[in-house]
Amino acid sequence: MKTELFGRQMQSPVIIGSGPMSYGARGMIRLAEGGAGAVVTKTITGHAAVNPNAHMVKYAPGTLLNCEKWSDYPMARWLEKEIPEAVSAGVNCIASVGHTVRDSSQCVEQLEAEGCMAIELVSYRQETLLPMLEDTKRRVKIPVIVKLSPNTTDFPALAKQCEDAGADAFTAFDSIGPAMRIDIETGHPVLGQGDGCGWLTGEMIRPFIIEKVCELRKHTSLPIIGLGGIGKWQDAVEMAMAGADYIGICSAVILQGPEVIRKLDGKIDEYLRDHGYSSLRDITGMVHRFLTADDRSGSYRIKMDPKLCTHCGKCVRICPYEARSFDERGGMHTDMSRCRKCGLCVSACRALYVEEAD
Numbered sequence: 594m595k596t597e598l599f600g601r602q603m604q605s606p607v608i609i610g611s612g613p614m615s616y617g618a619r620g621m622i623r624l625a626e627g628g629a630g631a632v633v634t635k636t637i638t639g640h641a642a643v644n645p646n647a648h649m650v651k652y653a654p655g656t657l658l659n660c661e662k663w664s665d666y667p668m669a670r671w672l673e674k675e676i677p678e679a680v681s682a683g684v685n686c687i688a689s690v691g692h693t694v695r696d697s698s699q700c701v702e703q704l705e706a707e708g709c710m711a712i713e714l715v716s717y718r719q720e721t722l723l724p725m726l727e728d729t730k731r732r733v734k735i736p737v738i739v740k741l742s743p744n745t746t747d748f749p750a751l752a753k754q755c756e757d758a759g760a761d762a763f764t765a766f767d768s769i770g771p772a773m774r775i776d777i778e779t780g781h782p783v784l785g786q787g788d789g790c791g792w793l794t795g796e797m798i799r800p801f802i803i804e805k806v807c808e809l810r811k812h813t814s815l816p817i818i819g820l821g822g823i824g825k826w827q828d829a830v831e832m833a834m835a836g837a838d839y840i841g842i843c844s845a846v847i848l849q850g851p852e853v854i855r856k857l858d859g860k861i862d863e864y865l866r867d868h869g870y871s872s873l874r875d876i877t878g879m880v881h882r883f884l885t886a887d888d889r890s891g892s893y894r895i896k897m898d899p900k901l902c903t904h905c906g907k908c909v910r911i912c913p914y915e916a917r918s919f920d921e922r923g924g925m926h927t928d929m930s931r932c933r934k935c936g937l938c939v940s941a942c943r944a945l946y947v948e949e950a951d
């Protein structure tokens with residue numbers, strides 16, 4: 594699905610977040626060939642990272658725990674080799690730069706000169722983001738994206754300051770953490786970082802990120818690259834409805850390979866066409882129309898499509914209030930005096946659905 598960002602044509606709204614797959618030109622070219630609209634480099638800083646062993650583990654389906662640091666390539670290598678190679682291969686290259694003014698001031702002009710379409714600024718410490726942004730805006734003409742952390746308590750206030758300082762877009766968000774896993778056979782932390790900690794990404798963090806993107810959308814009209822927990826097209830649609838203009842992925846492409854990019858892109862396109870929308874923009878921020886000061890109550894009716902009921906009994910088992918039962922002929926019975934319309938059965942069964950009365 595063709596789209597554009599900062600006036601640059603992109604083959605898809607899927608943007609690859611900074612991570613191990615964009616370790617250098619070779620990885621970035623592979624991602625662009627896989628259909629990515631743009632690729633964010635692994636974070637470039639003034640000194641190459643040395644990563645502990647292990648620094649990346651699969652935590653749960655679609656979910657990673659990692660303590661991978663910034664890029665293990667020196668800045669000079671990015672400027673002299675990796676960026677020129679990726680750009681000349683036609684990659685829409687966004688340079689991730691961290692984590693202090695000292696780092697960013699050494700490279701942003703040359704990253705612009707080498708053809709990066711934008712700079713993405715990232716920091717572990719929120720107080721360094723704004724000075725980095727102000728300095729970078731003085732140095733380059735290409736757009737500057739600010740990557741926000743979900744661990745920053747008042748990210749809307751920081752976003753507002755960044756917007757006032759000339760930010761052109763937000764990437765929302767970075768990983769959630771710190772988090773830890775312990776090997777129960779040995780008692781060792783699974784990750785090799787000294788304190789045993791790392792950062793959680795992928796499927797498990799999606800509900801947190803969706804809420805934060807929704808919150809960010811209330812505070813800015815700048816483009817948002819929604820990043821965090823997207824692995825399937827349905828997640829991407831949800832992310833757009835929360836307020837994202839572009840779909841960021843990182844863990845999904847690590848766990849599913851670059852093939853996931855075209856799969857996502859094609860399915861999002863199909864969803865939009867099936868629902869009569871002409872672009873992702875038509876659904877961006879859609880949920881905001883339904884957010885009110887009042888709780889939803891009387892209008893919520895739970896219905897069942899008997900054709901889809903397989904009599905599996907899931908809705909009976911899952912009901913905390915014992916409102917559901919099967920009668921002797923196998924028909925589903927709901928005792929409305931017990932039902933509190935909690936909605937749990939609807940989320941567990943395909944045959945059940947909600948009808949909203951006005």
Ligand SMILES: Cc1cc2nc3c(=O)[nH]c(=O)nc-3n(C[C@H](O)[C@H](O)[C@H](O)COP(=O)(O)O)c2cc1C
Binds near residue numbers: 612661766821
């Ligand atoms: C192994 C790994 C390494 C990462 N390295 C970086 C990095 O160098 N710079 C950065 O800004 N974000 C980094 N991230 C964070 C991702 O860009 C992204 O914000 C996060 O993974 C959430 O997206 P996801 O749930 O789609 O993975 C990394 C993520 C992973 C999984």
